[in-house]
Amino acid sequence: MSEQIIFKREEDMPYQPISTGSMTWNKTGSWRYLRPRFDNKISPCNEGCPAGQDIEGAMVLIGKGKVLEAWELFKQENPFPAVCGRVCFHPCESSCNRKDFDEAVSINALERFMADAASRQGRRLSFKREKRKEKIAVIGSGPAGLTCAYHLARMGYGVTVFEAFPVLGGMLRVGIPEYRLPKKVLEEEIDQILDLGVKTEINTRLGADFLLSDLKEYPAVFLAMGNHRSKSLGIPGEDSAGAMSGLEFLRNVSLGKEVALGKRVAVIGGGNTAFDAARSALRLGAKPVILYRRTREEMPAFPGEILEAEEEGIEVSYLVSPTRLIAENGKISRLECLKNRLGPADEDGRRRPVAIKGSNFFLEVDQVISAIGEDADLAALPKRIGLKENVIRTDERGATKQKGVFAGGDIIQQPRTVVHAIGSGKRAAIFIDCFLKGAKWEGLFDGLRIGERGSLSIKRYLQEENERVPLSSKTVRLKDLNLDYFDYKKRKKMPQAQTSKRLGSFEEVNLGLSEETAREEANRCFNCGVCNLCDNCYIFCPDVAIQKQGEDGPNVIDYDHCKGCGICVEECPRDALVMEEERK
Amino acid sequence: MKKIMVGNHAVSWGVMLARAEVISAYPITPQTTIVEELSVLCADERLRAKFIPVESEHSAMACCVGAAAAGVRTFTATSGQGLALMHEMLHWASGARLPIVMATVNRALGSPWNIWGEQTDALAQRDTGWLQFYCENNQEVLDTTIQAFKIAEEILLPVMLNLDAFFLSHTAEPVEIPEQRLVDNFLPRFEAPYRLDPQDPHSFGCLTPPDYFMEFRYKMQQAMLKGKEVSRRVDEDFGRAFGRKYGLIDAYRCEGADLVLVASGTIASTARVVVDALREKGRKVGVVKVRLFRPFPKEELMEVVKDAEKVAVVDRNVSFGVGGIFAHELRAAFCNDKSRPPVFSYIAGLGGRDVTPQVLNDVVYQTYKKSEPDEQSVWVGMRS
Numbered sequence: 001m002s003e004q005i006i007f008k009r010e011e012d013m014p015y016q017p018i019s020t021g022s023m024t025w026n027k028t029g030s031w032r033y034l035r036p037r038f039d040n041k042i043s044p045c046n047e048g049c050p051a052g053q054d055i056e057g058a059m060v061l062i063g064k065g066k067v068l069e070a071w072e073l074f075k076q077e078n079p080f081p082a083v084c085g086r087v088c089f090h091p092c093e094s095s096c097n098r099k100d101f102d103e104a105v106s107i108n109a110l111e112r113f114m115a116d117a118a119s120r121q122g123r124r125l126s127f128k129r130e131k132r133k134e135k136i137a138v139i140g141s142g143p144a145g146l147t148c149a150y151h152l153a154r155m156g157y158g159v160t161v162f163e164a165f166p167v168l169g170g171m172l173r174v175g176i177p178e179y180r181l182p183k184k185v186l187e188e189e190i191d192q193i194l195d196l197g198v199k200t201e202i203n204t205r206l207g208a209d210f211l212l213s214d215l216k217e218y219p220a221v222f223l224a225m226g227n228h229r230s231k232s233l234g235i236p237g238e239d240s241a242g243a244m245s246g247l248e249f250l251r252n253v254s255l256g257k258e259v260a261l262g263k264r265v266a267v268i269g270g271g272n273t274a275f276d277a278a279r280s281a282l283r284l285g286a287k288p289v290i291l292y293r294r295t296r297e298e299m300p301a302f303p304g305e306i307l308e309a310e311e312e313g314i315e316v317s318y319l320v321s322p323t324r325l326i327a328e329n330g331k332i333s334r335l336e337c338l339k340n341r342l343g344p345a346d347e348d349g350r351r352r353p354v355a356i357k358g359s360n361f362f363l364e365v366d367q368v369i370s371a372i373g374e375d376a377d378l379a380a381l382p383k384r385i386g387l388k389e390n391v392i393r394t395d396e397r398g399a400t401k402q403k404g405v406f407a408g409g410d411i412i413q414q415p416r417t418v419v420h421a422i423g424s425g426k427r428a429a430i431f432i433d434c435f436l437k438g439a440k441w442e443g444l445f446d447g448l449r450i451g452e453r454g455s456l457s458i459k460r461y462l463q464e465e466n467e468r469v470p471l472s473s474k475t476v477r478l479k480d481l482n483l484d485y486f487d488y489k490k491r492k493k494m495p496q497a498q499t500s501k502r503l504g505s506f507e508e509v510n511l512g513l514s515e516e517t518a519r520e521e522a523n524r525c526f527n528c529g530v531c532n533l534c535d536n537c538y539i540f541c542p543d544v545a546i547q548k549q550g551e552d553g554p555n556v557i558d559y560d561h562c563k564g565c566g567i568c569v570e571e572c573p574r575d576a577l578v579m580e581e582e583r584k
Numbered sequence: 585m586k587k588i589m590v591g592n593h594a595v596s597w598g599v600m601l602a603r604a605e606v607i608s609a610y611p612i613t614p615q616t617t618i619v620e621e622l623s624v625l626c627a628d629e630r631l632r633a634k635f636i637p638v639e640s641e642h643s644a645m646a647c648c649v650g651a652a653a654a655g656v657r658t659f660t661a662t663s664g665q666g667l668a669l670m671h672e673m674l675h676w677a678s679g680a681r682l683p684i685v686m687a688t689v690n691r692a693l694g695s696p697w698n699i700w701g702e703q704t705d706a707l708a709q710r711d712t713g714w715l716q717f718y719c720e721n722n723q724e725v726l727d728t729t730i731q732a733f734k735i736a737e738e739i740l741l742p743v744m745l746n747l748d749a750f751f752l753s754h755t756a757e758p759v760e761i762p763e764q765r766l767v768d769n770f771l772p773r774f775e776a777p778y779r780l781d782p783q784d785p786h787s788f789g790c791l792t793p794p795d796y797f798m799e800f801r802y803k804m805q806q807a808m809l810k811g812k813e814v815s816r817r818v819d820e821d822f823g824r825a826f827g828r829k830y831g832l833i834d835a836y837r838c839e840g841a842d843l844v845l846v847a848s849g850t851i852a853s854t855a856r857v858v859v860d861a862l863r864e865k866g867r868k869v870g871v872v873k874v875r876l877f878r879p880f881p882k883e884e885l886m887e888v889v890k891d892a893e894k895v896a897v898v899d900r901n902v903s904f905g906v907g908g909i910f911a912h913e914l915r916a917a918f919c920n921d922k923s924r925p926p927v928f929s930y931i932a933g934l935g936g937r938d939v940t941p942q943v944l945n946d947v948v949y950q951t952y953k954k955s956e957p958d959e960q961s962v963w964v965g966m967r968s
Contacts, residue, residue, distance in 0.1 A: 007796070007799075010799040010802060010803070013796070013799050013800070013803070014778075015681050015740060015777075015800075015803050015807070016679075016680055016681045016778070016788065016789065016800065017788070017789060017790050017792045017796070017800065018778055018786050018787070018788055018790075019786045019787040019788075019790060020786070021785070021786065022785040022786070023785070023786075023787040023790075024785070
């Protein structure tokens with residue numbers, strides 16, 4: 001506290017006015033009528049991740065070299081970071097604000113980087129859990145089923161997973177080729193789930209080996225059988241020897257079965273299965289050609305996969321539809337096709353192919369692989385479960401119309417991707433827990449929902465309600481950032497195996513980021529909406545009213561002295577502060 | 585060691601030798617190369633200083649104010665419009681009694697746009713409480729930079745040193761670089777009487793009511809007046825340490841002169857040549873260079889011109905409605921002195937126009953011809 005001095009003469013005065021002590025007793029905060037507040041918001045990547053991973057938080061940790069902590073953060077929400085780091089179509093990156101600034105952060109490559117680091121160091125997560133007596137049946141061991149099993153097991157439930165095939169992993173195991181997702185990587189993450197005490201029954205198919213009604217001892221069931229049935233081409237000659245579906249082909253290759261392909265292989269379709277099949281055929285020594293009825297623009301396969309296939313020299317014929325398979329001596333020899341042109345747009349916005357009359361031509365082929373889409377075989381399910389157009393209709397919890405039966409993955413009404421499957425498995429785990437506890441669930445979403453696109457956080461679900469920091473409802477967009485504080489910086493990409501080395505081998509194509517590159521890339525993250533202690537507010541505050549609390553923060557506002565000028569809010573690069581009217 | 589360097593680099597090297605600790609500046613032609621060179625010196629650690637790039641000159645001076653309040657030696661440089669933008673903070677710096685040193689590369693103010701030499705920018709700041717030096721050559725620029733810190737830190741007022749755009753800033757001359765050891769002896773570390781210190785918090789420059797404000801202003805005025813004596817002493821000390829001194833003014837061949845020219849900056853150099861030629865012809869002409877403008881060296885000037893019949897001031901600047909500013913100051917300074925010679929005022933070289941020997945000859949010729957000064961300043965070297 002300063003003391004007051006009365007000067008009698010000019011000579012007694014100092015050369016400039018200076019208080020004799022600290023002036024903090026002068027509570028200038030009383031002048032304020034607007035009040036800044038630290039307010040973390042939703043990063044668009046976090047909103048965009050259907051698996052509900054805290055991507056922004058992981059970027060901070062990787063940037064500081066805390067790679068394993070970052071991995072744990074992901075692993076809280078998703079048991080498959082090593083898988084997703086390889087095969088996810090990364091909607092996080094298409095949501096990344098940085099993409100409209102220079103280029104999106106390489107989140108997918110970083111996810112793989114941290115998972116690989118955790119694997120190299122043999123890191124496992126352990127969970128504190130209370131044992132629960134209820135048992136849950138999970139049907140299907142794909143990403144949806146195993147994710148659901150993982151989260152239920154960590155909550156203490158006994159889980160049994162039923163799998164029709166002799167191996168676990170569903171599409172991850174029998175649909176995605178080794179060069180995109182090595183079996184070893186998948187098995188390691190599955191093992192970590194099984195280590196939680198999850199039981200499995202392989203070679204046990206719903207319908208053939210058991211019925212839903214046989215699962216009486218399980219008060220809750222999660223259906224996640226996936227889409228393993230190929231759609232047929234519906235053209236003459238489809239049953240001839242030398243024709244098979246893409247799924248069957250990929251499954252046979254994955255299971256190590258002998259697959260005799262001829263030299264010239266026509267793959268029909270433009271989705272990921274078509275590309276996986278063509279690239280696998282190439283590696284088996286065949287010369288594949290992809291026939292697609294529209295153009296590259298309308299192709300549903302992930303752009304990265306199309307690019308890699310092109311690099312590998314795979315031929316794609318656009319605007320071509322097969323009309324007839326012609327067999328000689330019981331074996332396919334030719335494929336009759338029609339040329340198309342693009343007509344008006346479909347209901348999904350893609351332009352529809354229109355056949356050009358008389359444009360028939362023939363291709364000499366030894367093998368035809370059809371990959372024009374998959375659907376689910378739901379014949380074994382009772383009608384009351386709620387089916388529409390061969391898809392299970394669930395409510396917002398993932399519950400079917402039959403009490404205690406939940407569903408997820410490709411067989412419900414959602415995009416058919418690995419990460420959506422994972423998200424639906426987690427959602428089911430949360431609401432199966434609610435169901436078994438007889439707990440109210442309607443009000444839960446507000447506390448768990450990350451943004452507006454349906455992502456949920458199980459980490460938040462497992463927190464005590466009173467420790468849950470309220471979630472902002474605002475997702476930060478580029479316009480909310482103060483871009484003056486960011487430099488343009490090129491996105492780091494994973495190195496890839498040379499094309500020449502890819503042919504004739506199922507070795508992994510993408511090779512992972514180095515530690516240094518990963519750190520640099522993670523530091524490109526804007527940390528949209530989340531204070532990362534950049535200290536701009538601290539530096540700019542003219543009243544020294546931002547106070548630091550050690551290295552890990554958080555920074556706090558000294559409202560006794562904050563005059564509410566708003567400079568901290570203005571200069572925050574990432575919209576982690578808000579200005580509000582002072583309530584007196 | 586002698587080095588060939590432009591005037592701007594002479595500033596930078598002076599700052600390096602003075603071991604400034606915080607430099608904050610915004611680039612502007614023709615000052616830019618001062619800051620460029622300083623950033624190089626900082627980057628390769630020949631100068632261990634915090635270099636703060638800013639978005640404007642106003643901020644540059646604000647940074648210097650903050651740093652100087654924390655008790656460190658600070659420097660900035662600017663020119664023309666940049667100095668004008670700094671105006672508000674110039675008052676703050678002097679009012680807070682902060683010994684900031686600034687180099688101003690004198691440049692004409694727009695509009696119309698012009699990047700060339702003219703002193704109106706700095707002279708428009710003459711009431712801001714800064715000492716002002718005007719330099720004639722690159723050696724003087726370097727030496728004055730070092731002296732400026734010493735003067736500022738003794739009287740606790742900021743010092744501005746001025747150099748003509750391009751004529752000095754971008755012209756290379758041999759410059760003797762003083763030894764660092766000698767500079768360190770001459771200019772020890774700055775010990776601020778009060779400084780910002782989080783461990784010992786005080787409020788500085790707080791609201792001062794009418795019953796105290798005038799006293800602080802009075803102290804500033806006293807410090808400014810003391811600045812003349814301190815400047816003289818520092819220059820003499822510098823002379824003893826380095827063998828070069830400049831004086832507050834510099835009289836050249838003024839003994840027995842009936843006409844004394846008054847000039848500043850590079851015009852003084854040209855005037856010396858003109859004076860030599862005229863003396864050769866038997867004309868009793870001398871020139872006095874005004875090096876220190878604030879505080880104004882009235883007594884020193886009077887001592888030089890008191891026996892002359894006429895004084896002719898050449899101003900590369902203009903105060904509209906008044907005329908040449910040096911002339912105006914001189915008249916004001918002399919007005920109560922009965923023995924003062926008449927002061928003739930000439931304006932020349934605005935916006936970087938060359939002030940050639942012919943122009944100065946014209947000044948001398950006109951002054952001889954007229955019995956008394958015109959009411960208004962006479963513009964010389966105009967298009968005709």
